[in-house]
Amino acid sequence: MDAPLATSEAVVTAAPASRIDFEVIASLVRPGSRVLDVGCGDGSLLQILQTRRQVDGRGIELSQAGVNECVAKGLSVIQGDADRDLVHYPDDAFDYVILSQTIQATRNPKLVLQDLLRIGRRAIVSFPNFGHWSIRLSLGLYGRMPVTRNLSQSWYETPNIHFCTIRDFDGLVKEIGAKVETATALDATGQQMGMRMPWAFWNLFGEQAVFVLSRS
Template structure:
């Protein structure tokens, strides 16, 4: 548990939770061990659902009383009807999708709004890593070697903002986090967020 946060959920998850209105219907795509869904249910009376591929994750979720389906996000997300959820959350997972654009499209189809958090590949430390070491960055938050990473579609904050724009969706709120976990509003300063942000968090609407 994170000592910086008395409620005990990860800082980036807390930022996502803060974007969600109480009593709404939420789908957490790639919900892991269900930390966020559990928090949303207990603190915000959210009617939550999850999709998770790992057995351990699903086991942990169901054992705590959450409604979570074991499955592949990219196929299972197609099951749900249009506008089924108030929010569809994709936290730290977009970069691991085979077809990120299609996943985003589906999220906006089944949800009125979407919340996406992602690692920013243009973060200044990563830029320096490549510049000085000439190798794919490996860090505490990105602990994989290039050949065994699940993260097959890295992007930058600027890339993501452009994609959202191209797809015709709106960004209602955007934050970036530095490595201490301090969050700041992006506003119009994409360049700054793209340089200083280790992660970006976006609330999207249609």
């Protein structure tokens, strides 16, 4: 398997906040772009993008509480479900469509990813890597579903229903015929991993990954 492409940006140092992928995502978005953040939560990423990148940002969020928080911050966010409502967006409506730490909670990740690439000229997807060594250790040594910083809820209460590894996601990208424009894995400290490391290394030591995709 080919080695992953690395980001053109300098290595990003993790922010103190728990969502270290936000810093990487922000560095990948061109200033002034039209952005749709799918599953935007409380709007933290949208705020970063509007402040630092001056984007024309929109959001869609499943929980009413999340929508309320976003609106209170002055963000343009509506309530919606990624599995059902993306179909209503026209083709090429945005420069970037972002799905951060959400694809594993969707019912049909393949269709959601296809919609992202239809709606946006590029899709940015971040997700926790279920192939990380600590997760393998928990399953192999203790025989129990892991609880980690990025997978912080027990198996019976987590919203995640489709766990995947970095290699799994790469396989899905190939299956739908999308192009990986750039990608990076983040280790336990939030640092981007070595640019020339093979997929197997990323899959073992990357806690999470960020991919930028486009249509082939």
